[in-house]
Amino acid sequence: MMIKLIYFDFNFWRIDILRLSLSYSNIPYEYERILRKDWINKKKNYPFAQLPTMIVKDKVYSHTHSLAHFCAKKSKLYDSDDYKAIIIDQVLDWANEITNKIAPSIRAAMREKDLKKSERLRKKFIKNDLHLWFFYLESLLKRSSSEKLFFTDKFSIADITAWRVIYWFTSGKLDLINASFLNKLPLLKKYYEKISCLEYFSELSEFKEILSSN
Numbered sequence: 032m033m034i035k036l037i038y039f040d041f042n043f044w045r046i047d048i049l050r051l052s053l054s055y056s057n058i059p060y061e062y063e064r065i066l067r068k069d070w071i072n073k074k075k076n077y078p079f080a081q082l083p084t085m086i087v088k089d090k091v092y093s094h095t096h097s098l099a100h101f102c103a104k105k106s107k108l109y110d111s112d113d114y115k116a117i118i119i120d121q122v123l124d125w126a127n128e129i130t131n132k133i134a135p136s137i138r139a140a141m142r143e144k145d146l147k148k149s150e151r152l153r154k155k156f157i158k159n160d161l162h163l164w165f166f167y168l169e170s171l172l173k174r175s176s177s178e179k180l181f182f183t184d185k186f187s188i189a190d191i192t193a194w195r196v197i198y199w200f201t202s203g204k205l206d207l208i209n210a211s212f213l214n215k216l217p218l219l220k221k222y223y224e225k226i227s228c229l230e231y232f233s234e235l236s237e238f239k240e241i242l243s244s245n
């Protein structure tokens with residue numbers, strides 16, 4: 032059974048969490064990167080006309096949370112305890128929510144090529160959502176985790192996802208967003224730094240590829 036993952040030809044958390052998860056457990060996977068220019072013609076071939084998409088045993092699946100759940104189970108990075116599983120699910124849904132919040136400002140720049148609009152929407156996001164949504168994540172960590180090292184006190188897809196999204200927001204790749212916003216959330220900052228240093232995670236080739244991509 033070979034898992035095939037399909038995404039665009041850039042690194043993004045939606046695909047990276049799947050790859051990091053499988054790689055963590057040495058599960059081989061195929062990885063197809065679709066060029067943006069080809070998307071318009073290919074889009075209709077995918078069940079929800081979005082990526083990421085996964086093909087296993089000739090069947091096709093979509094939606095980041097569903098795929099993450101599947102890959103994490105295969106990789107032993109999910110949890111059989113319902114009360115741990117629901118913590119993991121909340122981190123995945125949080126990642127989706129904050130992505131939806133920042134998406135209009137990205138779309139304005141990338142698709143509409145309207146930089147003024149993008150800047151206006153980005154400033155609005157920073158004012159209304161940036162701190163608030165990371166505060167929500169820190170609060171979830173606070174109330175879910177006793178050691179504050181992992182969301183469920185055991186390394187899981189939740190930690191891969193939180194790490195990957197915090198990396199995205201602190202990497203300097205998002206216009207007008209300075210990594211210093213995390214200083215106001217010291218618990219989350221410390222958590223992020225510790226996850227970044229976990230040997231079994233940071234040694235993965237996918238992890239290194241994410242850090243070196245631009």
Ligand SMILES: N[C@@H](CCC(=O)N[C@@H](CS)C(=O)NCC(=O)O)C(=O)O
Pocket residue numbers: 043045074080081082083093094095096127
């Ligand atoms: N509900 C989807 C959303 C995925 C999504 O927004 N994918 C974007 C790229 S990050 C996409 O496929 N955009 C191209 C399009 O919609 O045509 C999920 O959870 O994976």
